Amino acid sequence: AQKVTQAQTEISVVEKEDVTLDCVYETRDTTYYLFWYKQPPSGELVFLIRRNSFDEQNEISGRYSWNFQKSTSSFNFTITASQVVDSAVYFCALRSQIQGAQKLVFGQGTRLTINP
Amino acid sequence: DAGITQSPRHKVTETGTPVTLRCHQTENHRYMYWYRQDPGHGLRLIHYSYGVKDTDKGEVSDGYSVSRSKTEDFLLTLESATSSQTSVYFCAIRQGEDEQYFGPGTRLTVT
Numbered sequence: 001a002q003k004v005t006q007a008q009t010e011i012s013v014v015e016k017e018d019v020t021l022d023c024v025y026e027t028r029d030t031t032y033y034l035f036w037y038k039q040p041p042s043g044e045l046v047f048l049i050r051r052n053s054f055d056e057q058n059e060i061s062g063r064y065s066w067n068f069q070k071s072t073s074s075f076n077f078t079i080t081a082s083q084v085v086d087s088a089v090y091f092c093a094l095r096s097q098i099q100g101a102q103k104l105v106f107g108q109g110t111r112l113t114i115n116p
Numbered sequence: 117d118a119g120i121t122q123s124p125r126h127k128v129t130e131t132g133t134p135v136t137l138r139c140h141q142t143e144n145h146r147y148m149y150w151y152r153q154d155p156g157h158g159l160r161l162i163h164y165s166y167g168v169k170d171t172d173k174g175e176v177s178d179g180y181s182v183s184r185s186k187t188e189d190f191l192l193t194l195e196s197a198t199s200s201q202t203s204v205y206f207c208a209i210r211q212g213e214d215e216q217y218f219g220p221g222t223r224l225t226v227t
Contacts, residue, residue: 004158006158033214035214035215037218043204043220043221044218044220044221045159045206045218045221047215047216047217050214050215091158091159093159095214101147101164101166101172101210102147102210102214102216103149103161103164103174104149104159104161104216106158106159106160107158108156108157108158109158
């Protein structure tokens with residue numbers, strides 16, 4: 001069975017602090033993909049990143065970075081020098097294969113609040 | 117912007133009434149999905165479609181049906197709405213190899 005766990009339900013930090021959102025996954029597939037989505041207060045879901053299981057290099061995009069570790073089945077997301085606009089719910093997701101339809105299994109989400 | 121719209125954006129309905137939500141896409145994507153979002157559960161797949169008239173169930177399909185008579189439209193129907201179906205419903209398309217892009221969502225309240 002596929003499962004994604006985001007143990008941190010809510011995180012609150014002060015602006016400019018660094019913050020890490022944890023994501024732990026379970027899968028029996030040897031090939032899989034992991035994703036992060038952002039849901040700001042306006043409600044839409046914004047795709048942030050995709051990572052495949054063969055690529056364990058960390059990725060950095062501006063203030064965002066992602067740490068993928070197969071050994072611990074984790075795909076953590078770090079925001080450096082957080083800003084109020086980073087306040088959102090963040091979802092980690094795992095791609096599962098169903099007849100080629102590629103279902104996404106989502107974690108429960110982490111609500112991040114950045115206080116000024 | 118993956119060209120996805122959902123209608124209605126908000127709806128309040130009474131228990132026992134039928135409800136249909138519409139997802140419309142303009143970019144001819146083959147795969148379309150319906151999810152529901154509930155606190156503590158993230159997003160869960162209701163049904164998906166892999167082509168016109170080709171649909172299948174997701175993990176929380178009980179009480180829902182879908183139809184896809186043309187590529188651009190994927191309809192989600194609650195035959196007899198219940199309070200447990202109060203939720204935010206998201207439609208998504210698959211673009212490229214793996215990424216799913218989501219519509220703006222429909223907030224449904226069943227009273």
